[in-house]
Amino acid sequence: xxxxRPELIEFHGVFMSHYFTDNWENVQNFKARPDDILIxxxxxxxxxxxxxxxxxxxxxxTNPERQxxxxxxxxxxxxxxxxxxxxxxxxxxxxxxxxxxxxxTHFPVQFVPKSFWEQNCRIVYVARNAKDNMVSYxxxxxxxxxxxxxxxxxxxxxxxxxxxxxxxxxxxxVSGWWEKKQSYSxxxxxxxxxxxxxxxxxxxxxxxxxxxxxxxxxxxxxAGSVQFDNMKKNSMANYSTLPVMDFKISPFMRKGTGLSxxxxxxxxxxxxxxxxxxxxxxxxxxxxxxxx
Ligand code: A3P
Numbered sequence: 001x002x003x004x005r006p007e008l009i010e011f012h013g014v015f016m017s018h019y020f021t022d023n024w025e026n027v028q029n030f031k032a033r034p035d036d037i038l039i040x041x042x043x044x045x046x047x048x049x050x051x052x053x054x055x056x057x058x059x060x061x062t063n064p065e066r067q068x069x070x071x072x073x074x075x076x077x078x079x080x081x082x083x084x085x086x087x088x089x090x091x092x093x094x095x096x097x098x099x100x101x102x103x104x105t106h107f108p109v110q111f112v113p114k115s116f117w118e119q120n121c122r123i124v125y126v127a128r129n130a131k132d133n134m135v136s137y138x139x140x141x142x143x144x145x146x147x148x149x150x151x152x153x154x155x156x157x158x159x160x161x162x163x164x165x166x167x168x169x170x171x172x173x174v175s176g177w178w179e180k181k182q183s184y185s186x187x188x189x190x191x192x193x194x195x196x197x198x199x200x201x202x203x204x205x206x207x208x209x210x211x212x213x214x215x216x217x218x219x220x221x222x223a224g225s226v227q228f229d230n231m232k233k234n235s236m237a238n239y240s241t242l243p244v245m246d247f248k249i250s251p252f253m254r255k256g257t258g259l260s261x262x263x264x265x266x267x268x269x270x271x272x273x274x275x276x277x278x279x280x281x282x283x284x285x286x287x288x289x290x291x292x
Pocket of ligand 1: 041042043044045046047048049132135136137139226227228229231252253254255256257
């Protein structure tokens with residue numbers, strides 16, 4: 001498996017691995033449909049969590065077998081992935097029969113295929129605070145044989161600060177998408193920490209954005225199904241069926257906790273992210289020494 005580990009490359013000004021650039025032309029020419037929903041995140045920010053919520057909201061009642069028989073990565077294809085022995089994300093997305101199609105991307109905003117903008121697709125962006133996001137990414141890179149070798153923590157820490165991880169700088173990602181939200185109204189920007197604080201409330205906000213009106217019971221049912229412990233033991237949601245991941249090193253769903261959202265309240269989120277990234281005492285004292 002180790003031979004699959006790629007190098008970090010610079011691609012159009014962003015650090016990437018070839019597994020997400022080899023299918024570039026096809027991905028850029030992807031034909032989005034107006035009802036497609038794109039779930040965009042920096043890696044490890046809660047993509048699977050929100051993908052599962054959306055899948056349950058749209059198909060949980062009409063097609064319950066889907067939940068028990070199809071892994072989440074096939075229900076919500078990862079558009080740009082192009083790894084030997086795994087279906088190309090773009091092909092999977094093309095083959096989806098559902099309406100809407102739920103599609104995942106980790107692209108920074110400037111890499112998103114133009115048809116999503118032309119079709120005015122709904123986009124859900126999820127951001128997670130830098131410290132937890134980075135620690136989660138480090139453990140993920142340890143256990144995922146199609147990610148570059150992470151090396152030791154102190155080295156990784158410095159590379160993360162410099163944006164030298166696959167999909168580039170965390171800060172450029174969250175702030176690039178934040179900026180896009182100011183001009184593109186079909187973008188719902190949400191936070192992992194808010195989901196931790198009150199999953200039902202965040203599902204309500206999502207439904208509002210999507211024009212859905214599930215009953216309060218249905219929202220609670222979805223919130224219950226996507227609780228960390230339930231997802232962690234659900235083999236259709238926890239990635240345990242994907243061969244490139246080595247769960248002996250670390251589980252995909254490792255800890256599932258976040259910094260308190262009260263740390264972030266009351267001011268522009270992106271500025272807060274920036275300060276949590278490099279200035280706050282929390283960041284400098286705790287993040288450097290903590291792998292939890
Ligand atoms: P940790 O590594 O901190 O545990 P992504 O899906 O973008 O790859 O993100 C994975 C991260 O989201 C992991 O973080 C995982 O545990 C967390 N996560 C997934 N489902 C979750 C849930 N239902 N509740 C809380 N965290 C969840």
